[in-house]
Amino acid sequence: MVGMGMIFDxxxxxxxxxxxxxxxxxxxxxxxxxxxxxxASRTGVRAETYRGNAPAGNAEFTSYAEPxxxxxxxxxxxxxxxxxxxxxxxxxxxxxxxxxxxxVLIEKPSVLSLAELDLLEDLAQQRGVLAKIVYHKLFxxxxxxxxxxxxxxxxxxxxxxxxxLLEPKQISxxxxxxxxxxxxxxxxxxxxxxxxxxxxxxxxxxxxxxTGQRGIVGPADGDxxxxxxxxxxxxxxxxxxxxxxxxxxxxxxxxxxxxxEQEVQFRFDNGVWNGHxxxxxxxxxxxxxxxxxxKISMNNHYNGTFVEPDGARTQRGYGLEVLERFVREVAHVExxxxxxxxxxRLQQMRDLxxxxxxxxxxxxxxxxxxxEILKRHASGVPNCVVEVNGDGGGLVLHAPxxxxxxxxxxxxxx
Numbered sequence: 001m002v003g004m005g006m007i008f009d010x011x012x013x014x015x016x017x018x019x020x021x022x023x024x025x026x027x028x029x030x031x032x033x034x035x036x037x038x039x040a041s042r043t044g045v046r047a048e049t050y051r052g053n054a055p056a057g058n059a060e061f062t063s064y065a066e067p068x069x070x071x072x073x074x075x076x077x078x079x080x081x082x083x084x085x086x087x088x089x090x091x092x093x094x095x096x097x098x099x100x101x102x103x104v105l106i107e108k109p110s111v112l113s114l115a116e117l118d119l120l121e122d123l124a125q126q127r128g129v130l131a132k133i134v135y136h137k138l139f140x141x142x143x144x145x146x147x148x149x150x151x152x153x154x155x156x157x158x159x160x161x162x163x164x165l166l167e168p169k170q171i172s173x174x175x176x177x178x179x180x181x182x183x184x185x186x187x188x189x190x191x192x193x194x195x196x197x198x199x200x201x202x203x204x205x206x207x208x209x210x211t212g213q214r215g216i217v218g219p220a221d222g223d224x225x226x227x228x229x230x231x232x233x234x235x236x237x238x239x240x241x242x243x244x245x246x247x248x249x250x251x252x253x254x255x256x257x258x259x260x261e262q263e264v265q266f267r268f269d270n271g272v273w274n275g276h277x278x279x280x281x282x283x284x285x286x287x288x289x290x291x292x293x294x295k296i297s298m299n300n301h302y303n304g305t306f307v308e309p310d311g312a313r314t315q316r317g318y319g320l321e322v323l324e325r326f327v328r329e330v331a332h333v334e335x336x337x338x339x340x341x342x343x344x345r346l347q348q349m350r351d352l353x354x355x356x357x358x359x360x361x362x363x364x365x366x367x368x369x370x371x372e373i374l375k376r377h378a379s380g381v382p383n384c385v386v387e388v389n390g391d392g393g394g395l396v397l398h399a400p401x402x403x404x405x406x407x408x409x410x411x412x413x414x
Contacts, residue, residue: 001039001061002070002093003084004046006175007107010303011136012082013050014315015323020058024327032331038062038076040069040093074100080330082323083107086179087187091116094131098123103130103330105323109191110360113368114395114409121357128346130333132326132355137192138199139318141301142275146266147200149273157236157269158201161244163193166261172217172226172250180217185248186210186228186370193246193264194232194363199354203234205362205413206241208369208386211377216251223378226251230370257283257296326355361414362388365395372397372408389413 001012019034026032036058039047044065051059064072070093073081080103083093091111097104098120110133111117124131137143149155167189172180176188198205209231218224227249235241252261262277278297290296298304303317329349336345353359369386376384376399386408387396395408 001036001082001084002041002073002097003086003107004039004041004050005084007084008046009050011319011323012084014303015320017055017058018315018320019324019327021055024324024331026328026331029328029331029335032327032335034327036061037078038064038073040064040073042066042069070096074102078102079334080105080327086176086183088112088179088183091120094120095123098127098129098131101127101129103333105132105134105326107134108195109133109187109364109367110357111364112187112371114361114364114411114413117357117360117364118411124357128343130326130330130346130349131357132329133357133360134322134326135192135195135199135355136302136319136322137196138354139321141318142280143196143200146273146275150200155266155268155271155273157238157240158242159267159269160242161197161264161266162247163190163196163245163264164247164261165189165193166248166252166256167250168252168254168256168259169216169250170254176250180224182223184212184225184228184370184374185250186212186225186230186246186374187367188248188250190228190230190246190248190370191363191367193244194230194366195360196264197232197234197244198362199359201234201242203236203242205365205388206233206235207388208232208366208373209384210370210373211382212374214378221378223375225374228370228374230366232366255291257291259295259297259299322355365409365413368408369395369397 001008016036023031023033039061041047044063047063074096081097083090083104083106085093087109090106094104094106120131210228212225212228214220214222214225216226230246232244233241258278260277264275266273277299281297281299283296285296286294301317303319305315308314333342333345333349350356350358365388373384373386381399384397384399387398389412390396392405393407393410394413397406397408
């Protein structure tokens with residue numbers, strides 16, 4: 001495990017504890033044992049805090065702290081590495097792990113540029129390992145149903161889409177305060193919906209535009225963003241286009257009733273899909289606890305703790321399911337028979353396009369474009385647009401009032 005922060009505690013910790021106790025079951029392989037054997041983090045403080053609270057059998061891991069924490073971890077006999085660091089630290093950790101011949105699972109966004117993605121993808125091919133990304137929203141039951149209706153032709157030809165994801169101030173002000181400088185909530189969470197749109201509807205990315213607001217978590221004229229509004233234009237085989245707007249913020253008041261406010265609307269030739277994370281769920285008010293210690297609305301589909309009918313206590317949801325699936329993919333590559341067909345199995349797992357690095361090109365292209373547009377905005381040049389796969393290159397930035405476009409990435413994006 002690389003990174004021991006909030007994401008580890010919310011999803012990796014309960015998954016690893018359950019997997020250590022019960023194993024991961026696969027119909028063709030049986031029980032797959034999973035052990036947390038080593039962790040790398042900046043200070044080691046959170047790792048030791050976890051060790052002190054971990055269930056029996058989960059506290060025997062080795063903890064490495066900076067400097068050289070990842071190098072030390074990779075000198076052990078770990079089989080797979082999960083990377084849950086801040087997004088601008090994904091690339092170096094992933095490159096080192098892949099180069100060491102480890103299977104790698106990276107939190108979203110995988111990386112911040114197509115050049116980095118190219119390098120990791122090539123390296124994974126050379127080393128013969130899986131390199132995948134955590135896109136848990138694809139396993140949300142509502143999003144799976146949306147894709148089912150699209151795949152089955154019930155909903156025909158998306159015309160436009162709107163997505164919003166708003167998080168409380170505690171995210172930017174406390175939990176992520178150490179790394180938030182110079183960052184934006186669009187890269188942090190819009191990428192979930194970028195992937196949902198790219199995976200569900202297909203098409204080719206044509207252009208990216210973005211703006212945002214500053215002044216709450218950083219200076220009003222600085223490069224740390226409170227909220228962003230991203231627009232992507234996709235084109236489809238019939239020549240028609242669709243526009244998708246994704247609004248994100250991490251400065252919603254902490255007394256907001258839900259952990260996260262998520263809403264989507266997609267309009268089709270023959271229908272409309274509306275989804276809302278809070279309105280689909282439950283509300284619970286407890287004196288002196290809600291809405292701060294507990295939230296009034298909770299997403300029990302993503303990650304919830306339960307007392308099962310038989311009395312057992314469990315923690316489950318699609319946020320943990322996506323981790324289990326990766327373990328099963330690695331196990332299929334390494335433990336299925338015959339051993340001589342490992343390369344075939346490796347390619348089969350890479351062909352699962354929902355999470356492989358090779359399928360992340362248009363997502364990373366959007367992230368890179370958004371990062372560059374916001375960088376220009378912060379330097380006094382707002383309203384830039386990035387053209388995708390135009391005459392000038394794969395990603396070309398056009399600034400208002402300038403006749404000199406800047407090529408961000410020369411090769412064709414996809």
